[in-house]
Amino acid sequence: MPAATAAFLSRRKPLHPGARALAVTQDRLSEKSFVADCGLSVAPFRAVDSLADLEAAVAVLGRPSVLKTRRFGYDGKGQVKILPGTDLAEAHAAIGRSPAVLEGFVTFAREVSVVAARGADGSFAAFDLCENEHRDHILAFTRIPAQVSAATEAAAIEAARKIGAALGYVGVFAVEMFIVGEGEQESVVVNEIAPRVHNSGHWTSEGAQTSQFHQHVRAVCGFPLGSAQRRGRVEMENLIGDAALRWRELLAEPGAHLHLYGKREARPGRKMGHVTRVFPEQG
Known part of the structure; x- marks a missing residue:
């Protein structure tokens, strides 16, 4: 459901969960910024709107890292690992050159x-x-x-x-x-x-x-x-x-x-x- 539709409905009838939750969680960049603003730890991240953005983000966050579309990704879809040998132009093309976020790699237990x-x-x-x-x-x-x-x-x-x-x-x-x-x-x-x-x-x-x-x-x-x-x-x-x-x-x-x-x-x-x-x- 588009967040705008949820917002329209919420102005007329009670809507649970609310429109804000939908708007925040439908966009990975908004979601990560929101969580960080709550004072909670997230993987380091950078917005990526172009190949030049991706190159700059990789220069900061390094490799390995993960390039994810801002919207519509789930169960591993809409994302590409950026490894030492990964061609950045090919990685950007693999996600359809969509607005994205680059996340630093988290070594987790x-x-x-x-x-x-x-x-x-x-x-x-x-x-x-x-x-x-x-x-x-x-x-x-x-x-x-x-x-x-x-x-x-x-x-x-x-x-x-x-x-x-x-x-x-x-x-x-x-x-x-x-x-x-x-x-x-x-x-x-x-x-x-x-x-x-x-x-x-x-x-x-x-x-x-x-x-x-x-x-x-x-x-x-x-x-x-x-x-x-x-x-x-x-x-x-x-x-x-x-x-x-x-x-x-x-x-x-x-x-x-x-x-x-x-x-x-x-x-x-x-x-x-x-x-x-x-x-x-x-x-």
Whole structure:
């Protein structure tokens, strides 16, 4: 939905999530500037509107770095890695010479996300920090709890709370982050905001007291937010492409909760469903 359409509607009827959240998150440059203005860490970045901009940005941020279109990119689409041997003119052409942002490369230990809800009254509830494993730029597994310190998890959730408050957000959203360093050196770097229920939160349907979908409805309807407490240790596996053909095997697996999305064709890289497994907490 164009941000202008959302703004038009919001002037006439309540709109949740709001037009500002859409406008900020649809543009990578706006989003990164917004997060930095919240006092949160992001990868170093530069705006790129031309080949000359790209050359200047690479001179500052170095290689490796990542060139991303400002709009319409997801699951690795609309981006090119800038490596030592990368021809910058070819990289710029590969993204259609679209307005873009160059991001400095972040050497991270883990990828995580906070899935949270915020009500119109400012109430806030976050699910436990999710640890995400990507393959070919697509989320493959989400595991909860994340293998980080309690202090790092608290910092990640506080970052999401700040973002939600600054946007005046109402509903469920996710903040994808990098964990940089290990142990006492861990820190959180915000990667991007998803203004919606999120793939890394699908586990909540069986793995939490309130699913992210129910939580979203509660938030936008002005109902009290539900408990985000986890029911155990959880693993969510995305079924990508032909992996969905394992559905008989998964249905026979004790404790596996299978969700198929009803898509007719299993293409490579296409999310066809997911399976969630909930395990007892370790003693």
